[in-house]
Amino acid sequence: MKTLRTQASRTRRVAIAAAGTAAVVALSGCGAGGAAPESEGGADTLTVVVEGGGKAELQPIADLYKEETGTEVTLVELPYAGLYDRISSELQSGSPSFDVAALDAIWLTSFAPGLAPLDDLFTEDVQADLFDGLVTEAKAGESFVGMPVWTNSEVLFYRTDLFEDEQNKADFEAEYGYPLAAPTTWEQYADAAEFFTRDTDGDGEIDLYGTDVKGAVETEWLATVSQAGEEHMILDAETGEVTIDNAAHKEALDYYVSLLPYAPSGAAQLDWAGSQNLFYQGNLAMMRFWGHAYRQTPADSPVKDAIGVAPMIGGPGGVAGVPGAWYLSVPAAGRKQEAAKDFVGFAYEHNDLAADTSLGLVARKSAFESKAGEEGFENYTALVDTLEAPQTLPRPATAEWQEIVDSVLIPTLQKAVEPGADTAALLAAAKSQIEAIVQ
Template sequence: MRSWEVGSRRLVRRSVVAGLAAATLVTVAACGAGGTTSKSTSSGTAAAGSGSLTVLVEGGGHGELQPVADKYTQETGTKITFVELPYDGLYDRLNSELSSGNVSFDVAALDAVWLTAFKDGLTPIDDLFTDKVKGDMFPSLLKEAQTGGHFIGMPAWTNAELLFYRTDLFNDTAKKTAFKAKYGYDLVVPTTWQQYLDVAKFFTEDSAAANGGTPKLYGTDVKGKVETEWLATVLQAGDKNVVLDDSGKVIINDAAHKKALDFYTQLATKDKVTPAGPSQIDWAAAQNLFNQGQLAMTRFWAHAYTQIPKDSPVYGKVGVAPMPAGDGGIGAIPGAWYLSVPKATKNSAEAKKFIQFAYENNALGLSTALGLAATKSALQSAAAQPGHENLNPLITTLGSSGTQPRPANAKWQQIVDTVLVPMIQKAVDGNGTDNQKLLDDAKKQIEGIVG
């Protein structure tokens, strides 16, 4: 099995990116990134008499934070011990220890969707969010870091979906000529929903014509087994929130959600520009389809750009741009992870120093396997460097007013697993489903969950 045929385990489950929710891919198990084992590792050797901190992380988080920890130990003498757990194991450990008030760690890297659920066990870190720090944060992350009127997490790294496209296809002279003859405008990287649809139809039909009616290349994909991409489409359609508004009211059946579901599903059901079986496509499947050369475009997490394996047929032939905009402009769901301090730790002061240090050295994450950071300044510091062509589109996307976090609701994951994903799967499979009815039914189910 080739390396580009191996899918992500972490990103499949929850995002992000991370995150990674994100987050991840072939070389790291991202909405975040995935750890599959539980282990502890230390950063350097602490100076005699110096302190120590225990940091609870998932696999990708360890990789992102190791350079920060190494530098912190070098400069302060404080020993950093990482306790690395798989995603579900990390959640279980946090849930158990934060609820009991008996913790074995001083700092934890938390998926964004956990902040609200664990807020009662976390220390407010408002004093770290100076005006300078706030000005260096993307609005969606600044909003997500707060709950109950307090900041309880410092963004450590973030992700967002971008548009990945095949440069060899878009630069092909014959295809350019054929596209303009058919659609009346130049073949360009899509910036609008209509362009995205036209381009997806063109490449699918072009491939079908060359292969006796059966496409070997599809214009794009839709991911029925995950919710984040459709939620991003809702923001592009013009809503400022997804599923729940800021007051907690269920808005999933409003006009923007309907428009987004119609657009998202027509790619698979009406225009048939996606591979068969869209209800079973998740992040890993979509990534494999693109890396195997079966898609002209895909919407995927930003970090994937630097992780396309060299044995992939698309290696060196991929460009990245912000996702196509709808009536609401560019919009995405960030896949961020946050550093937090448990109330029960006896090392709160040192823990906060480490988190501030991680913010000040956020750019170190760009040199890791995931190649991610969270602050404007960190991302901008490498955006012009070869190999980081994904960063400017990421900066544009994260800075867009259409980019918003997922609802701050402790039952969000239950809503995703029991309502959103099953609804999207029904919608993308077609079978005569009524999208408005699906959304109306989803509203009733979600109201039953949130009360």
């Protein structure tokens, strides 16, 4: 892909000038105005704002960019909420202090009016080396506004010491009628979760659970919705129809809460960090979790050398995860758009450099493939298989998505994981709340 940056450099002077002006005009309708100041640093510097873990992913790319071009790339690291607030306020002001921003996929639609089109970077070859969901997500309206720099998905983590134990294998097959293995379906996952929920030390208290159930985060349930075969997660972004109360969403929620007997108590408050801790401490036989966690197992974890990873499980609609991608975007009001776009193209070309970082996440198919069979990257096969599954669908492209998550989806899940919850009534109420937000 040597020609990507040179081709972009040749065409951007004409194409971006017009498109960028249109984006600035659109943003001015939201209260923006005035001329953009020079971003932080001089002519031979670029400022990139990025969320915590993303700095490590981008640092080797920034270092190589300086070596090859002489341009210093300063990575400004901010907490997740702080990054959102800074980008939002500066795009609305029309005076961004940054040249490039790393954006969570769910922010792209909200920020799109203030972002420069990147259409000239998205050649056929580029699109062919990205998962379909990433290409779809990168586009807002008629233009691409972000280049994926890394992606993620939940996959299945399981205890190999438990699944490969000969007594467990014999007992499981005798009870369920088929061999014990990493589950691939809802039914197999529920069977394994039930089987491994037990009192291991004989004190009368369960100390090993088959799985967890997360009530304080929405993404795992959304993956279950896609596994149920639903094509329009929560709402149809094109028609505006809210779909959260249809049969597939209810089937997914019913399955999700059916796992509660095999999970620790306190599901309503369980989030990603809590789930990781339970698994790393040896309290879970399985968890569905973001693929990057494979490289983050603490050295003192009792399960450090007993972790297997497999594609996300599948329901009636098949295997499905939710892509968790981050994109590099350029502010339309920025003064260094040409240099900024050059860096975005460079980051795509050298995406494989991020594989050896702490998170070990990349975006290009070829970057994933480059680590095939390499020790420490066993999670890549599971990630690719999940990301390539036809039902792995992006979240709805709506500017109100974060509000929907915070004010409707998470509260609904937290109520759903309480004893005796009426899932149909909860989803009906959620539909009314979402309709009030999007209409």
